[in-house]
Amino acid sequence: MAARQQNKSYLWKIRKSGVVGESSDLRGKEKEKREKEDRLSNLPDELIHRILSTVDAKKLWTTLPVLNLRDSCFDDPVLFESFVDHVLSHRNSSTNLRIVNFESYDDELQDGDVVDSVIDYITDTPTVTSTLRILSILADQCVVGKLPDLSLCQSLTTLKLCRIRAEGTPFDIVSLKNLYLIDCNFGCGADALLDLFEDCVNLRRLCLHNCNYYGAFGTYRIHAPQLSYLSISWMRIDEMFNSKCDIELFTPKLQYFNYCDSEIYDFSADEDLSSLEELNVDVLCLDKGTDLLLQLIELFELMGSAKFVTLSTGIVEVMSMFPDVLDGRSSPFTRLQDFELDKDTPSSSTTIPPKVMAYLFGGYPGFRFNR
Numbered sequence: 001m002a003a004r005q006q007n008k009s010y011l012w013k014i015r016k017s018g019v020v021g022e023s024s025d026l027r028g029k030e031k032e033k034r035e036k037e038d039r040l041s042n043l044p045d046e047l048i049h050r051i052l053s054t055v056d057a058k059k060l061w062t063t064l065p066v067l068n069l070r071d072s073c074f075d076d077p078v079l080f081e082s083f084v085d086h087v088l089s090h091r092n093s094s095t096n097l098r099i100v101n102f103e104s105y106d107d108e109l110q111d112g113d114v115v116d117s118v119i120d121y122i123t124d125t126p127t128v129t130s131t132l133r134i135l136s137i138l139a140d141q142c143v144v145g146k147l148p149d150l151s152l153c154q155s156l157t158t159l160k161l162c163r164i165r166a167e168g169t170p171f172d173i174v175s176l177k178n179l180y181l182i183d184c185n186f187g188c189g190a191d192a193l194l195d196l197f198e199d200c201v202n203l204r205r206l207c208l209h210n211c212n213y214y215g216a217f218g219t220y221r222i223h224a225p226q227l228s229y230l231s232i233s234w235m236r237i238d239e240m241f242n243s244k245c246d247i248e249l250f251t252p253k254l255q256y257f258n259y260c261d262s263e264i265y266d267f268s269a270d271e272d273l274s275s276l277e278e279l280n281v282d283v284l285c286l287d288k289g290t291d292l293l294l295q296l297i298e299l300f301e302l303m304g305s306a307k308f309v310t311l312s313t314g315i316v317e318v319m320s321m322f323p324d325v326l327d328g329r330s331s332p333f334t335r336l337q338d339f340e341l342d343k344d345t346p347s348s349s350t351t352i353p354p355k356v357m358a359y360l361f362g363g364y365p366g367f368r369f370n371r
Contacts, residue, residue, distance in 0.1 A: 063095040069118070070103040077108045084114055088121045096131040097122075103138045112142040115164070119146040122153065130154050138162040141185075148172065151199075168213060172199040180207045188215030195221040205229040212236045220265075223250040228275075233260035249273070257303060263287065264295050267302055279306035282342060285314035293318050293325055297332070304332040310340040316352055323355035331362025 043051075069087065074080040084102075091097075102118055109115075115137060122128050122135070129152055136159075137144070143165045150156065151172040159173065160180040168188035171179065179200065188194050194217040197203060203224045210233065213220075217237075222230065230251060237245055241263050252271040260282040281299070285292060296315060319326060339361065341352075352360075 059092075062090055062092040065096055066099040066101075067091075067097065068101045068103075070101070071106055072103070077104075077106045080104065080106070081109070081114045084117065088117065093125050094127060097125075097128045098131055099134045100132065101136045103136075104142070105138075105140050107140050109139065109142055112139065112144045112165075115139045115142050115144050116146040119144075119149055123149045132156055134158040134160075136160040136162075137164060139164050141165060168194065168196060168215065170196050170199055174199065174201060176200045177202055178205040179203060180209075181211050182207070182209045184211045186211065186213050188213050188217060190216045192217055193219045193221060195223055198223040200224060201226065203227055207231045208233070208235060210234040210236075212239055214238055218244060219246050219248050221248045221250070225250065226253055227251045228253055228255045230254060230256065231258040233258070235261070235265070257306075259283070259299075264292065264299065266295060267299055269302055273303060274305045276303055276305045278308045278310075279303045280310045280342075281315060282310075282312040283315055284312075285318045288318050288321060290322055290325060293322050297325075297329070300332040304334050306333060307335050307337045308340075309333060309336060309338070310342050312342045316341065316356060319356045319359070320353050323353055326355050326359040329359055331359060333360070333362075336361065 067087065069084050071077065071080040074083065100118065100122065102115065104114070118137075122132060123146075132153055132155055135150070135153075135156060140163045142163075145166070147161075147166050148169050150159070151174075153173060154175060156173055156175055158178040158180075159171075159176060160182070161184055162180075162182040163184065165185045166187075168186035179197070186196075194213065194215060197206065198221075201224075204226055206222065206224065206227055206229065208231065213236070215237070220235075230249075232247070236242075241261070243263070243265075246266045246268060249267065249269040250271060251269070251273070253275050254273055255275055255277045257276060257278070258280040260280075262284040264283050281296075283292075283296070296318070
């Protein structure tokens, strides 16, 4: 009897000392380890699909905040249109949608109905109209008729349009901050002035690349009081370079300007561009005449506040052909810190004549010249 009581007392001491507790902790850790093991991945795909089809996750896609609609997985454009219609009609309209990417390279969708259906969904769904941030549309030669309806979007900050055809109506989107127009065609009517961005009062970044405008306008106005970044390349009017067209800028906060083409348009500014920091000009200069040189001089004087300047070798070659035109002219760049010559090939070399050097760099011996 005394021995049994002594054994009980010894067992109580073991429990009290924590030995039993440690054993329990080990069992708990082993159980937790078993629970964390990924045993689902080892199952056959058929069984995984059957399991997932019985849970609510099969409708998870209807609430995703990002929609990527691309035809790359469809051989038949009709199937792609059906897919887009199915996605839009079954999506949970009470959930937020922040990004929409539409991408189609099939020229059989030229009527643009499928693109307009995406825009209709965006503008007809209140939760989307108030939450959409980014919209990207690439539709190879599609005629898009619903672009003006995007003005209903109260939250859209970035719009990218590529390879579309549309009427050249103003982009009346107050919230828009970034606009990219790439390989687009716009019908602009008979007005003498084309002003597509006047209502984009918050626009910060504008990229116009290889766009063609059909119309009788003689002035292309970029009215964007908050714009800090502007890039224009290969702009065409009625599918050709129109030397009679002027580009008029109202961009008092512009900090970066890039221009690339075979020729150059005449530029003017309603406000001083004193905020400009960086200037990049790449002109092939196919017509190497004094008229082109005078256009370049006017552009440099307009952009003279730039601190960082990059010019193509073709521009320097034109200047070198008519050094007397530069003789006696003061340097247009009043704050120059860094100059770079953009060569056609890394190994090519361009010798800059003294009069061209004096015109470009004048009284700023402290600048850095990167050949």
